[in-house]
Amino acid sequence: MTGAGRGASVSLSNLERRYDRVAAVAGVSLDILSGEFLTLLGPSGSGKSTTLMMIAGFETPTGGDIAIDGKSVVAMPPYRRNIGMVFQNYALFPHLTAADNIGFPLKQRGVGKAEREKLVREALALMQLPDHGERYPRQLSGGQQQRVALARAIVFKPRLLLMDEPLGALDKQLRENLQLEMRRLHAELGITFIYVTHDQEEALTMSDRIAVMNGGLVAQVGRPEDLYDRPGSRFVASFLGESNFLPAIVRGVEDDIVVAECEGSIVRALCPGRPATGEKVMLTTRPERIRFADGAFASTAPQNRLSVTVTEAVFAGERCRYMLQARDGTAMVLKEPSSAAIRRRAVGERTEIAWSVADTILV
């Protein structure tokens, strides 16, 4: 692991937070490695913020344990945990200048004035805001405020940085710039990042690993490409990217490949378990991994094929998006990179589609 030792490891075991009868967090177990960029991804209300607030020490777990570097911190007040935190609305102190905001954690730690000024200057430079130290938060743009908040959270060299939807309030362009900047910062500092977002694209772009949360539980943890290629559940498949779902009936299992009947055809899918013959299952595949398979189509990899009717065709610049209907009525989406050389399909056209068995998952 890059920068191992500089970042804290965090271990959540069976972590739980109940309010009256509802469980905001219902038993989360997760091991976050030293120096890792881990993202908690999930829809609104899935318990991401509550989990983060418990790690920071602002919420008390009603069950389970949080260990940082192997030591339980549940009984430790937030101001002694030495964790950097960036809030969604920045939470900059409005009555202090940018420099004093950044110097605040140093002052709490008794760092002398000269040393403090030097560290603040360095932090401002790192955030590309060298001339903004004397400004008050309201004199800074949203992106600049975000950078000051980030500088303030790392200037005291914590080994763990928590961020709760830090880019949520910014426009797309700025968000993408800051995403790259955060990746760079993560690589540079080598400390552990725990990042909360409901934006799957952001999670896929930035993270070493993603923990997908739903209903107060972790639905699946893994590297972005693993989660995308092999979603473990219908929820993960639909929340992370776009997915087609095909109802099917199991006809047999060959090694780790399940053979199923789907829309009158035989299709094959990757499957970790061993479903029984005759069982009703759901297969999933990504819209951009399906292709039209009439005309000059050839592939060496094992393919699944279905006949479909085009029900809608939308040209969206970089790609075309087709709505298809399979023989038994299941709706599917196909995304094709656009090219002047490729014939556009017309609504009502009947055709064949194909996609690789490796891109078909039983969920």
Add this chain to the structure above:
Amino acid sequence: MTVARALPAMLVGLILLFLALPIVVVMVVSFSSATYLTFPPPAFGLRWYSVYFGSDDWLRSTWLSLWVAAAVVVLATLLGTLAALGIARLPKALRVLASALILSPLIVPVIVVAIGIYYAFARYGLVGTPAGLIFAHTCLAVPFVVTSVNASLAGIDPRLEQAALSLGATPIGAFFQITLPLIRPGVLVGALFAFITSFDELVVALFISGSGAVTLPRRMWDDLLYQIEPTIAAVSTLTIVLTVVLMGCAHLLGKRAAA
């Protein structure tokens, strides 16, 4: 068109005049040279100011009122600010109840409060003492402090305090470095109201100031009852000037805190 535009301005002008005219009359009368209250004064002079500054009774009452009010400012601001901070942390249902309790002195007629205070204080020998006045006025002043500090607190993002804690500030450090500077305008306005509440208070003073602790409003009342002379106008003018200066200070301080 111009009439339609001038009308609201005229209306506002009239209302302001209605509010300010009595003050102007009092101020003009205070510079009267007559031996009795009359308007307009036949001639001008400072004779009633010299009566005021030459009278031990008037000066003693002024001094008493000033330091009672100062003590009330300290007590009420401290208690009111702490109460507001505590209330903000209560669960919602309790918060409403606690606010209602603290605001009750504003809702119950002052005369009822005064009678209650009189009987209660009589038992502990507090009637006719400055301490009695300080306690009674503090009860009346606390609601104003709570209300204005509350309003300031409502405008503060609770995450600021969390941010301070996450950055290593102790709860007390976070209060003095973050929360207090941000609610300072509310605290100052509350303190000002506390001062005016006490300095201007008559009804409770009528009951409990006895003969040992005669406040300025109480002496003005007695003066009006037994003899009517322009001294009272001079005293009023001085009081008004003091109040305006205090208001101005609070306004400037508030502005600087907001800047």
